[in-house]
Amino acid sequence: ACGQNNNTPDAGNNGNGSVPANNNANASGGNSEATGTLADAQKKGSVTIGFANENPYAYKDADGKLTGEAVEIARVILERLGIKEMKGELTEFTSLIAGLQAKRFDMITAGMFINPKRCEAVLFANPEYSIGAAIAVKQGNPLKLTSYKSIADNAKAKVAVMAGAVELDYLKASGIPDNQMIIVPDQDAAISALQSGRVDAMTMTGPALQSRLDSAKDSNLERVMDFEQPLVDGKEVTGYGATAFRPDDTSFQEAYNAELEKMKESGELLEILKQFGFTEQELPGDMTSSQLCEG
Numbered sequence: 086a087c088g089q090n091n092n093t094p095d096a097g098n099n100g101n102g103s104v105p106a107n108n109n110a111n112a113s114g115g116n117s118e119a120t121g122t123l124a125d126a127q128k129k130g131s132v133t134i135g136f137a138n139e140n141p142y143a144y145k146d147a148d149g150k151l152t153g154e155a156v157e158i159a160r161v162i163l164e165r166l167g168i169k170e171m172k173g174e175l176t177e178f179t180s181l182i183a184g185l186q187a188k189r190f191d192m193i194t195a196g197m198f199i200n201p202k203r204c205e206a207v208l209f210a211n212p213e214y215s216i217g218a219a220i221a222v223k224q225g226n227p228l229k230l231t232s233y234k235s236i237a238d239n240a241k242a243k244v245a246v247m248a249g250a251v252e253l254d255y256l257k258a259s260g261i262p263d264n265q266m267i268i269v270p271d272q273d274a275a276i277s278a279l280q281s282g283r284v285d286a287m288t289m290t291g292p293a294l295q296s297r298l299d300s301a302k303d304s305n306l307e308r309v310m311d312f313e314q315p316l317v318d319g320k321e322v323t324g325y326g327a328t329a330f331r332p333d334d335t336s337f338q339e340a341y342n343a344e345l346e347k348m349k350e351s352g353e354l355l356e357i358l359k360q361f362g363f364t365e366q367e368l369p370g371d372m373t374s375s376q377l378c379e380g
């Protein structure tokens with residue numbers, strides 16, 4: 086029962102993956118009417134977003150309401166752009182980009198991290214927050230796992246990670262072979278794998294991991310508090326999450342960024358983040374999507 090109301094096949098796309106270019110987006114300086122997805126959404130008063138049911142980024146709460154930090158930030162911005170209604174299209178995290186390209190939805194609102202690979206396929210707004218990775222293990226941490234490297238160093242240790250997540254790349258970069266990784270479709274499946282003993286650890290962003298532990302209330306599991314952040318090319322990695330649009334939707338992205346910037350300056354962004362367990366430390370500062378797309 087999750088808002089499957091925009092499931093029409095993409096008639097304009099004949100399978101070659103190309104979308105008609107939006108040549109009018111920046112036509113003749115200034116007073117041109119908005120075109121493309123933004124204008125369509127403004128006309129309809131609604132937009133469909135893709136999300137992966139990952140608490141606290143974008144998920145349905147106990148009452149079935151679509152919420153999360155990414156969703157609530159988008160809700161405010163969309164309202165200010167004249168779009169009152171947000172419809173959610175639940176999609177596995179690993180299929181979000183394909184779903185956006187296929188026009189099953191018009192934005193990805195899942196707290197997805199900006200990185201150069203993804204920037205080839207989508208147009209990111211500026212980041213909403215920044216965060217690191219975390220792991221959880223069995224109570225007492227029997228294998229003494231405190232980093233991805235420590236998992237790589239123990240051939241018997243297995244770790245659950247969500248398909249399509251950046252953590253999968255970080256695990257590989259830390260030297261963990263495929264046979265030590267169990268790839269799961271979503272974060273609920275990750276904690277199930279840990280509870281059932283199929284894996285010795287699960288990894289995801291700190292807030293997602295904490296939310297899974299909080300809702301499981303399982304005294305047989307614990308978060309590794311002295312976890313060392315993974316290094317990629319010798320650098321500690323930090324994820325910056327943002328809303329994503331199709332590459333043609335530059336006017337949508339620009340309008341979105343302008344509203345986001347105001348929310349950063351007024352403190353409204355932090356207020357929303359706080360409702361989902363984030364603190365001032367997780368504010369994105371003045372980091373931009375262009376910087377992050379360059380790598």
Ligand SMILES: CC1=N[C@H](C(=O)O)[C@@H](O)CN1
Nearest residue numbers: 195196197198250251290
């Ligand atoms: C919010 C989020 N960020 C990571 C990513 O973007 O791949 C993954 O951990 C999946 N979820």
